[in-house]
Amino acid sequence: MALGISQVMIYVEDQQRAVDFWTGKMGFKVTRDMPYGVDRWIEIEPPVGGARLVIHKAEPKWxxxxxxxxxxxxxxxxxxxxxxxxxxxxxxxxxxxxxxxxWGWSAVFKDDEGHLFHLGQR
Incomplete structure (x- = not known):
């Protein structure tokens, strides 16, 4: 069986602000941007390929x-x-x-939504 990870969701308040951060500062590229209800379904891919991030609008109740x-x-x-x-x-x-x-090299960065992410070295 071949099993992998295709997408990981990141929940944000402002989808466009998140897209601007991930594409402008992190170097990702938008691979899909389409209507999704009243919001958008946005997939972005890292510069080296692999699993995509889905920039999903967070619901106020979450x-x-x-x-x-x-x-x-x-x-x-x-x-x-x-x-x-x-x-x-x-x-x-x-x-x-x-x-x-x-365990190895480690860093932590913040996106423009205030979320923290771990960066390691392979």
Missing amino acids: PALAQDRPNHVLFHADDIVKTHEELAARGVEFTQPPKQEP
């Missing part, structure tokens, strides 16, 4: 994501120090710059 720790989407880079420098130069805010941990 609980807010924790703002004090990274969420459940983890990213990786081949060279975390170089990636950190490039992303920071594009305006990505890092709450934790790259540092060596017992």
